[in-house]
Amino acid sequence: MKKATLLLFFAGLSFGLHAQKIFSTKTGQIKFNASSPLEQVVGINNQVDSKMIDKTGQVVFSALIKSFKFENQLMEDHFNENYLESSKFPKAEFKGFITNIGTVNFAKDGKYPANFSGTLTIHNVSQKVSAAGEITIANGAPTVNGAFKVKLAGYGITGSYIGGKIANEAEVTVNCKYQ
Amino acid sequence: MKIKIVLILLALCFTSVATVWYYVFQYSKTHHRDVESENAISVTAGQLVKDYQANESSANTRYLNKVIQIKGDVIKEGKDQAGNYTVTLKSNDPFSGVLCTLKNGSKINSTHSTIVVKGICAGFLTDVVLNEGVIVK
Numbered sequence: 001m002k003k004a005t006l007l008l009f010f011a012g013l014s015f016g017l018h019a020q021k022i023f024s025t026k027t028g029q030i031k032f033n034a035s036s037p038l039e040q041v042v043g044i045n046n047q048v049d050s051k052m053i054d055k056t057g058q059v060v061f062s063a064l065i066k067s068f069k070f071e072n073q074l075m076e077d078h079f080n081e082n083y084l085e086s087s088k089f090p091k092a093e094f095k096g097f098i099t100n101i102g103t104v105n106f107a108k109d110g111k112y113p114a115n116f117s118g119t120l121t122i123h124n125v126s127q128k129v130s131a132a133g134e135i136t137i138a139n140g141a142p143t144v145n146g147a148f149k150v151k152l153a154g155y156g157i158t159g160s161y162i163g164g165k166i167a168n169e170a171e172v173t174v175n176c177k178y179q
Numbered sequence: 180m181k182i183k184i185v186l187i188l189l190a191l192c193f194t195s196v197a198t199v200w201y202y203v204f205q206y207s208k209t210h211h212r213d214v215e216s217e218n219a220i221s222v223t224a225g226q227l228v229k230d231y232q233a234n235e236s237s238a239n240t241r242y243l244n245k246v247i248q249i250k251g252d253v254i255k256e257g258k259d260q261a262g263n264y265t266v267t268l269k270s271n272d273p274f275s276g277v278l279c280t281l282k283n284g285s286k287i288n289s290t291h292s293t294i295v296v297k298g299i300c301a302g303f304l305t306d307v308v309l310n311e312g313v314i315v316k
Contacts, residue, residue, distance in 0.1 A: 026267075026278055026305060027259035046259040047280060049304040064308055066244060066301035074207035080244075090239060090302040177260055 020055035021106075023142055028176030030063050034152070039165040043068035043079060050176045052144060057101030059116070059144070061094045061174055083152075083159050083166075084123055092122045094129075094148070094174075104135050104142075111136050116146050125155040133174070141178055148172040212299065214282065214311045217246040219297050224251025224277045228270035231303040242300040242307075248315060249277055250295045256287060266296065267306065279309040287314060 028048035034041040047067040052059040065086035070076035080086040096118010098104075104112040116131040133146030150170045152162055162168060220242065222230075227249060230238040251268030254276060259265055264286040268277040279298050281287075287294065295316040298309030 027257065027265055027280075029260045044261070046261045046263060047278065047301065047304075047308050047310065049306075062304050064302040064304065066299070067308060067310055069310070072204075072207045073211045074203055087239075087243060090243060091304075175260065 020053055022051055022053050023178035024051045025049070025176050025178050028061065028174070030061065030068075030175075031173045032068055032170055033173070034167045034170035036165055036167045041070075041075065041079075041166050043070045043076065045069070048174070048176060050144075050174075050178070052098070052142070052176075052178065054101070054104075054106050054142075057098035059094075059096060059098055059118075061176065063092050064090055065092060066090065083157050083162075089124045092120075094118055094120045096129075098135070098144075104137070106137060106140070106142065109137050109139065114144065114146065116148075120148065120150070122150065122155045123157050127154060143177040144174065146174045148174070212311065214246055214297055214299060214313055219246045219248035221248045221250075224249050224268035225270045227277055227307050228272060228275050231307050232272070232275070235303055239302060243302055245300055246297060247300050247309070248295060248297045249279075249309070250293065251277060252293050253287070266294070266312070268294075268296070274305070276306045277309065278306040279312040281312045281314070285313055 026049050027046060028050045030045045030048050032043045032045070045063050045067040047064065049062040050060060065080060065084045068076070068079065070079060094116070096116060098114045099117050100113065100115050104114070112135045114133045114135045116133060118129065119126050120129045129148060131146050131148045133144065136143045136145070148171070150172050152168060152170060159166070227242070227247070230241070249268060251270075253266055254269045255267035257265045259280060263283065264281045266279050266281065266287060268279070270276050279296050294314060296309070296312050297315050298312035301308045301310055
C-alpha cells in the first residue's frame with residue numbers, strides 16, 4: 001500500500017516536472033537609453049526574440065543591433081557604425097534565469113517581482129550580470145520586465161562622446177509580452 | 180578692406196555652422212532611410228533563410244543593412260508591442276521564416292497569400308529579420 005502511494009507520489013511529481021511551458025515572442029521590446037543631460041540618446045527595438053520556461057525560469061532575450069531605431073538617423077548610424085559596430089557584431093543577447101521563478105503563480109493574474117541572473121553579451125563581450133524586474137500575469141499570459149545597467153566601457157564600447165554627450169552607463173530595459 | 184574680409188569670413192563661418200546644425204539636428208531627425216527609393220536585392224524567402232542557415236556571416240556580408248525585396252507566402256500576420264504591423268513569410272524550414280516589421284502606418288491590404296515585401300535586413304535570430312518594410316505587391 002505504502003509503495004503504491006509512493007509510486008503515485010513520484011508519478012505525480014514527474015508529471016509536474018514535465019508539464020513545463022515555453023513562452024515565446026519574436027516581437028518583444030528593448031529600449032536602450034544612454035541619455036546625458038546634454039543629449040537624448042534613446043533607441044527602441046521591437047524585434048526582440050525571447051523565450052522563457054515557467055518551471056525553471058530559464059530565459060533568453062536576443063536582439064539585433066540594427067533593429068534599434070533612433071529618432072535621429074545620424075545618431076542611429078553612429079550607434080551602429082562607431083559604437084556597437086553592428087556589421088561586425090550584429091547581435092546582443094542575455095541568457096540566464098529568473099532565479100525566484102518559484103514565487104510566480106502563472107495561474108493567478110498579478111504582478112510578481114523577478115530577479116534576473118545570467119550572461120549578457122554585447123559587442124562580442126560577455127559579462128555576468130544580475131538585474132531586477134517584474135513578471136505580470138494577465139489572462140494567463142506573462143509579460144516580463146527587466147532593467148539592466150550596462151557600463152559601456154565594460155563591453156569594449158568606446159568613443160569620444162561617451163562620458164559627455166553619451167552617458168557612461170546605459171540603461172537597457174526589456175519588456176517582452178509572451179504569446 | 181580688412182573689415183570686408185573679416186565680415187565675409189564671419190558669414191562663411193556662420194553659414195557652415197548653421198548647415199551642420201541643420202543637418203545634425205533637423206534633417207537627420209526627420210529624414211530616415213527611404214526603403215522605397217533604394218535599389219533592392221531580390222530573393223525569395225526560402226532562399227534568404229537557406230543562405231542564413233548555411234553561413235550566417237557570409238549571408239550578413241551579402242544582406243545585412245541592405246534593402247532586400249522578398250517574395251514569399253504569408254504564414255503569419257501580427258502586431259508588435261508598439262502597434263506596428265508585422266508579417267512572417269514561409270521558408271522550407273518550419274522553424275524559421277522571414278519576419279518583417281512594416282513601416283509606420285503600412286499594413287497588408289491584399290488577400291493574396293503570396294506577397295512581395297521590401298525592407299532593410301537586420302540579421303538572423305530565429306527568423307531572418309527585416310525592418311522598415313513596405314508591401315510591393
